[in-house]
Structures are given as structure tokens and as C-alpha cells.
Amino acid sequence: MIPERGLWAALVALAAGDAATTITALSLGLPEANPLIDALVASHGLVAVPLSQVLYVGLASAVVAAVERGHRTPVLLAGVIPSALVVANNLAWIMAAVAGWSA
Numbered sequence: 181m182i183p184e185r186g187l188w189a190a191l192v193a194l195a196a197g198d199a200a201t202t203i204t205a206l207s208l209g210l211p212e213a214n215p216l217i218d219a220l221v222a223s224h225g226l227v228a229v230p231l232s233q234v235l236y237v238g239l240a241s242a243v244v245a246a247v248e249r250g251h252r253t254p255v256l257l258a259g260v261i262p263s264a265l266v267v268a269n270n271l272a273w274i275m276a277a278v279a280g281w282s283a
Contacts, residue, residue, distance in 0.1 A: 191240060202217070
């Protein structure tokens with residue numbers, strides 16, 4: 181069984197990684213795929229990206245708090261796994277942009 185503390189650390193690290201890679205990608209001229217974040221960035225600037233991640237972790241905290249202790253690991257994994265995929269995808273797009281590749 182994966183310790184809950186480790187999953188929280190992973191979720192927070194991935195949220196920070198998502199914010200950093202999203203800001204980097206946007207700075208390179210890549211589009212934001214999430215329409216909600218795209219609209220927030222258009223209206224509030226890049227500060228919306230890390231703020232959205234703070235809200236994401238806060239929402240995860242509220243959801244986990246509502247779940248019985250024995251069932252928290254799957255709930256946290258439901259946040260960690262997609263977040264890891266998003267960061268990996270962002271990194272792939274950044275590497276492609278830096279290398280001059282096009283989709």
C-alpha cells in the first residue's frame with residue numbers, strides 16, 4: 181500500500197510541475213488545451229496558472245477529507261495519475277517546440 185503522505189507529496193509536486201510546464205509552454209507560444217485555464221489566462225494572465233493548481237490541490241484536500249481513511253489511496257491516485265500524464269504531455273510538447281518539431 182502506498183503511504184498517503186507520499187501521494188500528497190506527489191500530488192503537490194505534480195501540481196507545481198503542471199504550473200511550471202504550462203507557463204513554459206505558453207511562453208513558447210504553445211496553446212493551452214484546457215479551455216477553462218485558457219480563458220483564465222486570457223483574462224487574468226499567467227498568474228491564473230499557479231492559482232488554478234492551488235485550487236486543484238485544495239479541492240483534492242476537500243474530497244479526500246470527505247472519504248473514509250481506508251479509501252483515500254484510490255482517491256489520491258485518481259489525482260496523481262492524470263496529473264503525471266499532464267506533466268509528461270506538457271514536457272513532450274515543450275521538447276518538440278524547442279527542437280522545432282511541429283504536430
